[in-house]
Amino acid sequence: MKTFEVNGKQYKGKEFDFNLVCDLEDMGVSLDDMQKKNLSLIRAYFGLCAGLDAERAGAELQKHLISGKKFESITDVMSEELEKSDFFRTLQKTAETEDAEVETEEKQEAKTEQKKEDWEE
Secondary structure: OOEEEEOOEEEEOOOOOHHHHHHHHHOOOOHHHOOOOHHHHHHHHHHHHHOOOHHHHHHHHHHHHHOOOOOHHHHHHHHHHHHOOHHHHHHHHHHHHHHHHHHHHHHHHHHHHHHHHHHHO
């Protein structure tokens, strides 16, 4: 596990597995929100790594920012954990397969509709 520093204290990153995603959802960040709510994701992930609730995690992160630090070390660890996560790779493959199936169905429906229109003329 990689580590990151907030306010002079080292924290271990957590693996992005099913349980962590559930814990993130409990802290208000769903899978759909991850790209839209970057700060909420950082706060929730930090809170889980540090054993803090959202309010205390937010206060620590605010102190970190006010002292002139950035979130780069946290986001680097998060990115690395996401990249090596079997859970997320599986989710991504599933989503890609579902997208391809929907696209194929839509194309088939369009062809069927076109044939109906051609037949009616």
